[in-house]
Amino acid sequence: MKIFETTLRDGEQAAFIHLEPRQKADIAASLEAMGVDIIDAGFPAASKLDWEGAYAIADATNFVQLSVLARHIPKDIKAAYSAVKHHIDRTRLATWVMPYELYTRHAFDSDIHRRIINSSRKAVSYGRDIFPAVQYYLVYSGNRDKYFLSELACEVADAGATCIAIADSQSTMNANSLASLVSFIKESLPIGVDISIHCHNNMGLAFANTVAAINAGVNQVEATIGGIGDAGGNTPLEQILAYASYFEKDNPLFECGCRLDSLYKIAFDLSKLTGFQFASNQPFVGLDTFxxxxxxxxxxxxxxxxxxxxxxxxxxxxxxxxxxxxxxxxxxxxxxxxxxxxxxxxxxxxxxxxxxxxxxxxxxxxxxxxxxxxxx
Structure with missing residues (x-):
C-alpha cells in the first residue's frame, strides 16, 4: 500500500492548528525520511501562506512524491503548478468537482450528472497537460449514488486520472458499506489506475473503514499523524502502520516502505509546533498510552x-x-x-x-x- 500523508494539508484544517511554511518544510523532511510515498503539500490557491507552504515543502524534500490540491478551475490548477513547478517531475495534481447533485432535490438528475462529468473530465485533462499525474476525489462518496460514482470514476480515468480517491467526507459509511463501494468501483476501472481511500473520523470508524478498504482492494491510504483534521479528524497514520506491522506483516496488501521508529518523534514535534495535545491515552501517540x-x-x-x-x-x-x-x-x-x-x-x-x-x-x-x- 502507498502512504499518502496529508497532515500538512487536510490535517492542518483542524480547528486551531496553523503551521508556518518553515514548520511544514521541517515536518515534510521528517516524513520523507520516514518513507511515506506521497506528501500532501497543500492547496496553493487558498492563500499566500498556503502557496508558500507548498513551495517550502517541495524545496525541503528530494524524492518523495508531492500532491497539490486545486479546484477544477484553471486558475487554481495554475496556482498549484506555480508552487511546485521546480519539482514538477515528482508532483501530482489532486482535484475534484463538488457533488452538485446533493444540493438539489433530484439526486439522479441526468443533466447535473453530465455537467459534473464534463467539468471533471476537463479538469483532469487540463491537469494532465501540466502535471505527470492527476488524482481525482470522489468527495462525499457515502452520500452519493454508487452507479454514478462508478461512471464518474471511469470517465475521469479515461480523461487521464491516474488515481481515484474514494472520500467518505462526512463519515457516513461503515466498514461493510465502504468495502462494498470500493469493490464496486474497482471492478469498473481499468487496470493500472490506483484507488485511494480517504476516511474522516466523525463516527470513530476511520481506522476500521480504512482497513476494510485495503482488504477490498485500495492500494493507497490517506492518513494524518494522530488522526488530526477537521471536525472528528482523519485516519491516524500511526494506527494503520502499527496494525500493518503487527497483524498483517505477511499480507502483501499491507506492505509499505515506512520506518515506524520515528513515528512518535514526528507526532511529538507536531504537537510542540502546533500546541495541539493528543488525548493522554490515544493509541500510540498519547502521553500515557504505554x-x-x-x-x-x-x-x-x-x-x-x-x-x-x-x-x-x-x-x-x-x-x-x-x-x-x-x-x-x-x-x-x-x-x-x-x-x-x-x-x-x-x-x-x-x-x-x-x-x-x-x-x-x-x-x-x-x-x-x-x-x-x-x-x-
Missing part, C-alpha cells in the same frame, strides 16, 4: 509480553507507575527503573507504606518512593 500501573499488567509473564505490540517499534517505551492498583512486581520494577538497589529491601513492609501514600497521592511520585525507601 504507562502501566495495574498489578496484572506489571506481572505479565515474559512469554505473554513477547507476543504483544512492542512500543519500541514506534520509538517508545513502557513506563511503570505506582499507585493503588500496583503489585509487588510493579513496585520492584519502578524502583529499579529509578536506580534503586532493591537487593536488601523488605518489599512487604515497603509495599504497605507505598499503599498508604497512594491513598492520598493516587499515583506515587518518584520522590515519595525514594523517601520511603530511605526511611526503612
Amino acid at each position: 504507562s502501566v500501573e495495574t498489578g496484572i499488567h506489571h506481572s505479565l509473564a515474559q512469554n505473554i509480553q513477547n507476543t504483544t505490540f512492542d512500543p519500541k517499534v514506534i520509538g517508545r517505551n513502557i513506563k511503570s507507575t505506582v499507585g493503588r492498583h500496583s503489585g509487588l512486581t510493579g513496585l520492584c520494577d519502578k524502583l529499579q527503573e529509578i536506580g534503586v538497589d532493591t537487593s536488601s529491601i523488605n518489599f512487604h513492609i515497603l509495599y504497605s507504606k507505598v499503599m498508604e501514600a497512594a491513598e492520598t497521592e493516587g499515583t506515587v511520585c518518584n520522590d515519595t518512593l525514594l523517601r520511603l525507601v530511605k526511611e526503612m
Whole structure:
C-alpha cells in the first residue's frame, strides 16, 4: 500500500492548528525520511501562506512524491503548478468537482450528472497537460449514488486520472458499506489506475473503514499523524502502520516502505509546533498510552509480553507507575527503573507504606518512593 500523508494539508484544517511554511518544510523532511510515498503539500490557491507552504515543502524534500490540491478551475490548477513547478517531475495534481447533485432535490438528475462529468473530465485533462499525474476525489462518496460514482470514476480515468480517491467526507459509511463501494468501483476501472481511500473520523470508524478498504482492494491510504483534521479528524497514520506491522506483516496488501521508529518523534514535534495535545491515552501517540500501573499488567509473564505490540517499534517505551492498583512486581520494577538497589529491601513492609501514600497521592511520585525507601 502507498502512504499518502496529508497532515500538512487536510490535517492542518483542524480547528486551531496553523503551521508556518518553515514548520511544514521541517515536518515534510521528517516524513520523507520516514518513507511515506506521497506528501500532501497543500492547496496553493487558498492563500499566500498556503502557496508558500507548498513551495517550502517541495524545496525541503528530494524524492518523495508531492500532491497539490486545486479546484477544477484553471486558475487554481495554475496556482498549484506555480508552487511546485521546480519539482514538477515528482508532483501530482489532486482535484475534484463538488457533488452538485446533493444540493438539489433530484439526486439522479441526468443533466447535473453530465455537467459534473464534463467539468471533471476537463479538469483532469487540463491537469494532465501540466502535471505527470492527476488524482481525482470522489468527495462525499457515502452520500452519493454508487452507479454514478462508478461512471464518474471511469470517465475521469479515461480523461487521464491516474488515481481515484474514494472520500467518505462526512463519515457516513461503515466498514461493510465502504468495502462494498470500493469493490464496486474497482471492478469498473481499468487496470493500472490506483484507488485511494480517504476516511474522516466523525463516527470513530476511520481506522476500521480504512482497513476494510485495503482488504477490498485500495492500494493507497490517506492518513494524518494522530488522526488530526477537521471536525472528528482523519485516519491516524500511526494506527494503520502499527496494525500493518503487527497483524498483517505477511499480507502483501499491507506492505509499505515506512520506518515506524520515528513515528512518535514526528507526532511529538507536531504537537510542540502546533500546541495541539493528543488525548493522554490515544493509541500510540498519547502521553500515557504505554504507562502501566495495574498489578496484572506489571506481572505479565515474559512469554505473554513477547507476543504483544512492542512500543519500541514506534520509538517508545513502557513506563511503570505506582499507585493503588500496583503489585509487588510493579513496585520492584519502578524502583529499579529509578536506580534503586532493591537487593536488601523488605518489599512487604515497603509495599504497605507505598499503599498508604497512594491513598492520598493516587499515583506515587518518584520522590515519595525514594523517601520511603530511605526511611526503612
